[in-house]
Amino acid sequence: TGFGLAGHLHEMMNDKFSAEIHSKDLPYFEEAYQGAKEFILTAGGQRNRNYMEEKMDFQINDFGIEELLFDPQTSGGLLVSVPEDEVAALLEELQAANIPAKDFGIVVEKQEKELIVY
Incomplete structure (x- = not known):
């Protein structure tokens, strides 16, 4: 669809809620995760990052998960x-x-950031 998981979740929050994403529970292909960790990136992913990054709070230090x-x-x-x-x-x-x-994840009351990744 082009928006990525973060972009779709952002639309669902509709500026009224926030969401907590539990990264350990995210389903993904291991090969996609390894590629992301090795900086095999897409231009669309970088556009999504530029749009979404300030709406997100990463409580983890995992570039691969961010990229996914x-x-x-x-x-x-x-x-x-x-x-x-x-x-x-x-x-x-x-x-x-x-x-x-x-x-x-779970939808919560509106926080400072819209998407919080643990």
Whole structure:
């Protein structure tokens, strides 16, 4: 879609909320992560970084994860947000249908930064 996961999550927050991203729970291809760590980057990812960087607070020191969040080649358009008490049932249903899905964050009250990555 070109916006990357961070860009799609930004749109979902609609300037009214913030999101905490738990980087240890992010699904990704190991090869993509290794490439990002080795600075194999895309121009689109750098445009996404330029647009999103000041909206984000990285509480981790992991350039590879940062790049994965900005990379326009993600499935960011497949993000969904559901009430916390429905997460387990939705994950179970998706996995039963052989649809890979992960819970990697939470929507919170508006913070200074829109996306906080732990």
